Amino acid sequence: MVKQRTDRDNRIVGVTAAVIVRDGKILIARRKPGKKRAGFWEFPGGKIRDGESPEECLRRELLEELNIQVAVKTFLGSFVHSYPDITVELKAYLCTWTDGEITFRDHDSIKWVNPKKIARFRLSPADIPIADRILTLLEENFEDDNHENRNG
Numbered sequence: 015m016v017k018q019r020t021d022r023d024n025r026i027v028g029v030t031a032a033v034i035v036r037d038g039k040i041l042i043a044r045r046k047p048g049k050k051r052a053g054f055w056e057f058p059g060g061k062i063r064d065g066e067s068p069e070e071c072l073r074r075e076l077l078e079e080l081n082i083q084v085a086v087k088t089f090l091g092s093f094v095h096s097y098p099d100i101t102v103e104l105k106a107y108l109c110t111w112t113d114g115e116i117t118f119r120d121h122d123s124i125k126w127v128n129p130k131k132i133a134r135f136r137l138s139p140a141d142i143p144i145a146d147r148i149l150t151l152l153e154e155n156f157e158d159d160n161h162e163n164r165n166g
């Protein structure tokens with residue numbers, strides 16, 4: 015069996031990731047110097063605290079990290095990834111930005127990107143399956159739209 019590195023209690027650490035969509039673009043944020051995986055782009059979010067739901071975690075983290083309020087919508091999937099220091103289970107949700115102006119705390123830059131161009135950015139490795147999931151959903155919607163157009 016492959017040995018996974020986990021937290022002190024030998025757990026996989028649950029982490030939330032918000033895929034915030036606006037005008038067809040999604041928000042990515044770059045981890046600031048001094049943080050683990052500094053310089054990598056990720057979806058904002060963070061570690062789920064004991065007793066907290068992923069949705070509560072996202073609302074708390076987005077307020078703490080970016081100073082914005084979000085509505086948590088669709089669950090996109092959950093992806094486990096092992097780094098040398100931690101194993102995370104990243105739980106991704108589509109979110110919409112409902113209030114507040116963005117200011118950063120844990121990041122040094124943010125970008126709104128066309129999901130089709132996301133591969134140009136050096137994403138945290140755990141986020142790559144999320145980006146793939148978003149692209150698959152976009153393709154499925156495109157196919158659905160084409161299907162509807164053809165049939166009605």
Ligand SMILES: Nc1nc2c([nH]c(=O)n2[C@@H]2O[C@H](COP(=O)(O)OP(=O)(O)OP(=O)(O)O)[C@@H](O)[C@H]2O)c(=O)[nH]1
Pocket residue numbers: 029030031050051056057058059060061062100102104138139140141
């Ligand atoms: N927030 C966030 N963390 C991610 C993503 N992808 C990914 O691998 N991670 C990893 O998941 C862990 C979450 O850490 P974090 O630093 O954002 O969370 P936090 O603020 O709650 O914890 P902290 O107070 O220990 O820094 C880090 O090891 C981070 O590198 C992502 O898309 N968003």
